[in-house]
Amino acid sequence: MTSPPCIRFAPQSAPDRLKVLREAFGFDRLAAIVSPGSAEADPLSLCHGLLAAAVRRGARLIRDEAVAFDTAGRSAAVTLASGRLVEADRIVLATGYVMPEIVRDGLHHVASSWAIATVPQAPRVLWPGAALIWEASKDYCYCRTTVDGRIIFGGEDEEFSDPDRREALGPEKTKALQSRLHAMIPMADLDLDRAWSGAFGQTQDGLPLIGSVPGHPRLLAAYGYGGNGITFSFLAARMIGQLIHGVEWPWFSAFAIDRDRIC
Numbered sequence: 001m002t003s004p005p006c007i008r009f010a011p012q013s014a015p016d017r018l019k020v021l022r023e024a025f026g027f028d029r030l031a032a033i034v035s036p037g038s039a040e041a042d043p044l045s046l047c048h049g050l051l052a053a054a055v056r057r058g059a060r061l062i063r064d065e066a067v068a069f070d071t072a073g074r075s076a077a078v079t080l081a082s083g084r085l086v087e088a089d090r091i092v093l094a095t096g097y098v099m100p101e102i103v104r105d106g107l108h109h110v111a112s113s114w115a116i117a118t119v120p121q122a123p124r125v126l127w128p129g130a131a132l133i134w135e136a137s138k139d140y141c142y143c144r145t146t147v148d149g150r151i152i153f154g155g156e157d158e159e160f161s162d163p164d165r166r167e168a169l170g171p172e173k174t175k176a177l178q179s180r181l182h183a184m185i186p187m188a189d190l191d192l193d194r195a196w197s198g199a200f201g202q203t204q205d206g207l208p209l210i211g212s213v214p215g216h217p218r219l220l221a222a223y224g225y226g227g228n229g230i231t232f233s234f235l236a237a238r239m240i241g242q243l244i245h246g247v248e249w250p251w252f253s254a255f256a257i258d259r260d261r262i263c
């Protein structure tokens with residue numbers, strides 16, 4: 001994958017800034033930050049790769065659903081829907097936006113998000129360098145391209161988690177995303193290939209919940225990443241590894257599951 005072009009010239013006047021951005025990426029904004037050195041990955045292939053690496057190192061994968069946790073004994077135990085029981089010295093909970101009752105706290109809530117993928121675009125429509133674009137406005141949106149030239153455009157978040165309501169809003173959100181894409185890149189072909197929605201867990205203060213589950217020392221958890229799963233999951237893996245080895249840095253408290261709430 002090629003890196004996005006790095007804009008080195010920093011013009012002072014707004015018209016000059018507009019011109020540089022339009023020439024480099026094809027759309028108008030008063031300012032933008034280009035961050036070179038980023039990467040993208042196919043999440044499904046990445047997960048399969050990581051799981052295969054874990055298996056090579058001795059992990060056993062079980063396809064099941066965790067339905068209950070017991071931490072009262074000398075080891076921790078997870079009861080699975082199939083009736084099987086898994087015992088371990090420590091258990092790490094990482095079930096995404098589905099936060100089990102044993103962890104639940106007032107800081108965490110689940111929100112909904114929508115996305116569309118267009119048909120493949122004419123080459124002159126797409127911006128160069130496979131840049132991932134994030135519009136950091138209050139109603140944020142993001143867009144990226146695929147290897148076969150589609151635009152993926154997402155955002156239009158809402159602060160509710162009900163899947164039926166999310167599904168019902170799909171057509172309306174699709175139209176809203178198409179219209180925002182058109183406003184940003186008027187030449188883009190808005191014909192749809194796919195439209196979908198998803199849920200994600202976030203917190204009131206924007207920081208994830210990572211660490212020991214209060215009252216259950218053998219249970220550790222990682223939740224509330226919001227739209228920053230790639231960054232925070234890596235952080236969680238490092239922090240939880242250290243906690244299991246008895247290492248706890250003072251800054252871990254910023255991510256503690258029982259940290260103070262914002263009123």
Ligand SMILES: Cc1cc2nc3c(=O)[nH]c(=O)nc-3n(C[C@H](O)[C@H](O)[C@H](O)COP(=O)(O)OP(=O)(O)OC[C@H]3O[C@@H](n4cnc5c(N)ncnc54)[C@H](O)[C@@H]3O)c2cc1C
Pocket residue numbers: 064065066067094095096097098113114115154197198199200222223225226227228229230231233
């Ligand atoms: C539309 C959308 C776009 C996003 N874009 C980005 C992005 O560009 N960059 C970014 O960094 N992040 C993005 N995110 C956020 C990112 O996807 C999440 O933060 C990340 O996937 C969370 O990872 P996780 O491993 O904690 O949970 P998940 O990926 O949700 O995995 C949790 C797994 O646990 C399983 N599970 C749940 N309950 C149980 C149970 N009881 N027993 C057994 N298994 C269970 C689930 O089936 C799931 O497979 C996006 C999210 C959405 C919805």
